[in-house]
Amino acid sequence: MTATSTPKARTPMVPDPVPVLAVVGVGLIGGSFAQALREAGAVGQVLGVGRNTASLEEARALGLIDEIATLASAAARADVILLATPVAALGPTLSAMLPHLRAGAILTDAGSTKQDVVAAARDALGERVGCFVPGHPIAGSHASGPAAAHAGLYRGRDVVLAPLPENADADVARVQALWETCGATVRRLDPATHDSVFAAVSHLPHWLAAAYMAQIALSDDAALRLGLAGTGFRDFTRIAGGSPEMWRDIFLSNKTAMLRELDALRAVLERAEHALRDEDGEALLQWLTLASDARRNWQENLR
Amino acid sequence: MTATSTPKARTPMVPDPVPVLAVVGVGLIGGSFAQALREAGAVGQVLGVGRNTASLEEARALGLIDEIATLASAAARADVILLATPVAALGPTLSAMLPHLRAGAILTDAGSTKQDVVAAARDALGERVGCFVPGHPIAGSHASGPAAAHAGLYRGRDVVLAPLPENADADVARVQALWETCGATVRRLDPATHDSVFAAVSHLPHWLAAAYMAQIALSDDAALRLGLAGTGFRDFTRIAGGSPEMWRDIFLSNKTAMLRELDALRAVLERAEHALRDEDGEALLQWLTLASDARRNWQENLR
DSSP: OOOOSOTTOSSOOOOSOEEEEEEESOSHHHHHHHHHHHHTTOEEEEEEEOSOHHHHHHHHHTTSOSEEOOHHHHHHHOSEEEEOSOGGGHHHHHHHHGGGOOTTOEEEEOOSOSHHHHHHHHHHHGGGGGGEEOEEEOOOOSOOSGGGOOTTTTTTOEEEEOOOTTSOHHHHHHHHHHHHHTTOEEEEOOHHHHHHHHIIIIIHHHHHHHHHHHHHHHSTTHHHHHHTOOHHHHHHHGGGGSOHHHHHHHHHHTHHHHHHHHHHHHHHHHHHHHHHHTTOHHHHHHHHHHHHHHHHHHHHHHO | OOOOSOTTOSSOOOOSOEEEEEEESOSHHHHHHHHHHHHTTOEEEEEEEOSOHHHHHHHHHTTSOSEEOOHHHHHHHOSEEEEOSOGGGHHHHHHHHGGGOOTTOEEEEOOSOSHHHHHHHHHHHGGGGGGEEOEEEOOOOSOOSGGGOOTTTTTTOEEEEOOOTTSOHHHHHHHHHHHHHTTOEEEEOOHHHHHHHHIIIIIHHHHHHHHHHHHHHHSTTHHHHHHTOOHHHHHHHGGGGSOHHHHHHHHHHTHHHHHHHHHHHHHHHHHHHHHHHTTOHHHHHHHHHHHHHHHHHHHHHHO
16 A cells, blocks of 8 residues: 655645545544545545444444444455544454454554553554554544534544554555544654643543532532532533543543643642642742733634 | 612612712723613712723723712712722722711622621721622623623623621612622622632632643643643633732632632542552542533533
């Protein structure tokens, strides 16, 4: 397989069409990937694989996939396979596919953590790990399932690829071109940096919002508190409504980076609390200004 | 002065018009109060008082106030006075007004904390503290200043009154009727309960969002992190962009309740971190589910 597309192109362009694409886990993430590529004319046939038959039937009825397939059959037939399963399911899925995997197939994933995914892929694929290009699209929604999938989900979003030393450059470029065809900007990070960055900007906010929400729920006057909560509370806690199972898996799979971020946060919280106990208005103002400036600059840079 | 309005009416109704209303601090909060009452035909003349002459001129040009007045003159002429100043300025403002205060005048405030406001009012007003009805409108915006003021700011919002034992029922009813005329729902809480509830649902989220944002800003790879932050980060940190001075004052004035909430949160965070260190998926799932359920129920109840 050759990649004739320009890997760094920012304008979406149609790469060599993928004759057969397989998506394992046809929900919001996998379904939107298939739909975006189909609309761009970048795929031939789309196979859908999953444990939930009703969900697969729905994906087929919606036109996200052409055919429901088994892991073995998808492995034998697909040129490109996107694994959009929970992180914990990745290793077993790869193991089940390995004996059937066609030569030249490229596999990639959509998991929120990368070091554990790489470890699971190495365990499962052994010498053939070079066909697996680790990835993480930074997109989501509170909606989930095939019905929530749409071709525009990745437009203007970031996708991180965390290539392995064993990956062929052409395979990484192929995966990058497909994401760019979906409208995303692709950035490359090594797996450890990826996990550290996302522990900081994604996993820690969820952890704090959930801990805060649990504290409110456990308080004696929870009903009174919740009855007077306003728009600041609404935005601050929005992410705490996410799937407990998914977040448990993310925290466990990114434990080391999470514990490091929690340590760093604790140091900031302790200094701030110390300033409050001492009624040190100058110290309070200093860190509140640092936070406010950083937040405002970030918002400005988005425009 | 008599109050003929029904204090608990939920449908806004026009109370006895206020012949002369004074607003000290004609920004978003004070200006919107004046504008809402004017549109409802509930005020005669509106006096504006403040330290910033340009801001007062702007308020007059916008029609929020009819006349710029001094503290002494407003105290001598106004039937109702709203103090929409920073909490720290409340005591000195009341002290300056006291010698000039006309008989029967009703004063109220819009401060985010109530125990310290009550203490400052007692210190400043002494035996005349009964004319001061402590209040807190739960409304705001990222915009500020007279230009941001509008008659609809309080529509559908909550206003908490924290009456003093010294307040005449008729005066509390009068203040309540004015806020209801602005479209707000009035709830009554004692000052300690008010401060505890708002430490929990408003001040602690700001504290956490700011500490988190400061941690990101202080990290070695801040630019990389901020470049990959997404919509969860955006919502979680929005409140951290608020005024550092205002929040310093709020934290200092609500120190006791804040330290109590920080203790309670630390206990939840420590249990959660313990579960993560032990890779105790069941314990993680339990508190994440508690948080997710509480957040979803809250959102449902809003509809």
